[in-house]
Amino acid sequence: MTEIYQTKAIFRIEYELILNVKSFRDDRGWSQEVLSGKMGFTETFVGKCESLDQPEKYNLRHIGLLKKVFGFKSLDDLFPNGMPKDEQIVILYKKVPKKKADGSDSKIMENVVVEIVVVDGETKAEVNKQIKSKSRRL
Known part of the structure; x- marks a missing residue:
């Protein structure tokens, strides 16, 4: 049975920004390290932002x-599908081996989203406290 992991609560806008930046990066053929450098950060910065199991966003x-x-004229260009809903989410994901060029499994794992759950709360801290409290009772 595959273990399912859960992120802490984040706002949907944060998650969609991550997905959009990854798409813009891929469209340009840039690695995470290249984008990190272009932003003036360490080469691991973008990788941490894109990883579901890292707190950096x-x-x-x-x-x-x-x-x-990215050479955009407006900040709106970061959200080509419009502004996301103002809601907090928790992402359930599993870890699976990345595929090598030959199609075989790599030793490197990647996160695959299983489900996105909308959660109630005014702040991330409030929601994360609720989540932690529920998990202790299980």
Whole structure:
């Protein structure tokens, strides 16, 4: 049986920004390390932001850098499908081996989203406290 992991609560806008940046990066053929360098950060920065099991995520300070690096005219360009709903989510995911070029399994694992759950709460801290409390009771 595959183990299912859970992120802490994040806002949907944070998650969609991560997905969009990854798409923009892939469209340009840039690795995570290349984008990190273009933003002026260590080469592991973007990888941490894109990983579901790392707490680092893009923040307001990074949005202007992303706009500039991708050559966008407006911050709205970071969200080509429109602004996401103002809600918090928890992402359930599993870890699976990445595929090598020959199709065989690599030793490197990647996260695959199983489900996105909308959660109630005004702040991340409030929701994460609720989640922690529920998990202790199980």
